[in-house]
Amino acid sequence: MSVVLNAPVFAEVPPAPFRPGPAGTHITIRGLTKYFAGWPLYENFDLDIPKGKIVSVFGPNGCGKSTLINMVAGLIPIDAGQILFDGKSLKDTKIGYVFQNYREAMFPWMRTIDNIAYPLKLEGRSKAEVDRRMAELVASFDVKFDLNRFPYELSGGQQQTASIMRALAPGPEVLFLDEPFSALDFEMTLFIREKLQEVFLQTGTTMLLVSHDLEEAVYLADEVLLLTKRPTRVAEILRYEDPRPRTVETLSTDSFVRTKKLSLEIFQREVRR
Numbered sequence: 001m002s003v004v005l006n007a008p009v010f011a012e013v014p015p016a017p018f019r020p021g022p023a024g025t026h027i028t029i030r031g032l033t034k035y036f037a038g039w040p041l042y043e044n045f046d047l048d049i050p051k052g053k054i055v056s057v058f059g060p061n062g063c064g065k066s067t068l069i070n071m072v073a074g075l076i077p078i079d080a081g082q083i084l085f086d087g088k089s090l091k092d093t094k095i096g097y098v099f100q101n102y103r104e105a106m107f108p109w110m111r112t113i114d115n116i117a118y119p120l121k122l123e124g125r126s127k128a129e130v131d132r133r134m135a136e137l138v139a140s141f142d143v144k145f146d147l148n149r150f151p152y153e154l155s156g157g158q159q160q161t162a163s164i165m166r167a168l169a170p171g172p173e174v175l176f177l178d179e180p181f182s183a184l185d186f187e188m189t190l191f192i193r194e195k196l197q198e199v200f201l202q203t204g205t206t207m208l209l210v211s212h213d214l215e216e217a218v219y220l221a222d223e224v225l226l227l228t229k230r231p232t233r234v235a236e237i238l239r240y241e242d243p244r245p246r247t248v249e250t251l252s253t254d255s256f257v258r259t260k261k262l263s264l265e266i267f268q269r270e271v272r273r
């Protein structure tokens with residue numbers, strides 16, 4: 001005689017209702033989950049990114065700083081969760097992305113000027129519109145090098161400048177920057193820091209910046225997002241409100257020194273855990 005046992009019945013749990021961020025939020029992340037090789041990197045991760053601010057992302061090695069912005073930008077798929085931009089999906093949002101490796105980010109078979117104009121042509125802009133926007137970017141970045149050359153004929157700093165110009169060409173709502181200064185010399189880093197601040201002051205574009213340099217992260221930020229080790233959570237979000245444009249003198253202000261010191265203390269606390 002065989003006995004058939006009824007399998008347990010589990011009620012389907014409806015997803016939690018989406019919780020909007022506070023007023024002024026641009027990017028709302030809810031329940032973000034990402035596993036690698038069966039281990040959680042992010043699990044049920046929530047975050048609100050304010051509109052019209054520069055947010056620097058800083059944290060221990062392996063915590064997934066670049067992975068975070070790549071997921072938000074749609075370059076890496078997520079396992080679960082929801083990400084909205086002003087209540088819109090990514091496909092309805094215009095974004096720009098500046099990659100760490102500028103050598104691989106540019107199309108080597110295109111002249112530099114065509115690389116920069118590429119997003120505009122994808123949008124179907126007319127030649128007159130493309131030419132007008134290119135002239136604006138050249139003036140804004142005070143370009144002195146020949147944009148008719150191919151990317152591999154330019155210096156690293158010139159290539160990264162062109163990469164940033166391309167990312168800004170279509171007028172993105174959000175600009176993602178993944179360690180954009182890591183392969184640049186100090187002189188070019190200072191130049192591009194200055195240009196990014198100018199663009200920000202002109203446009204108010206929301207920027208999400210990943211940096212491995214704490215001084216750089218604080219210097220450019222309105223908010224410093226400090227992350228924990230994996231599974232990654234928000235350790236702290238520090239606001240930094242020194243006026244822009246920030247200069248070399250900014251580095252010695254009490255508020256900068258205090259914010260950098262506190263960021264370092266939080267970072268060291270999380271590394272030791």
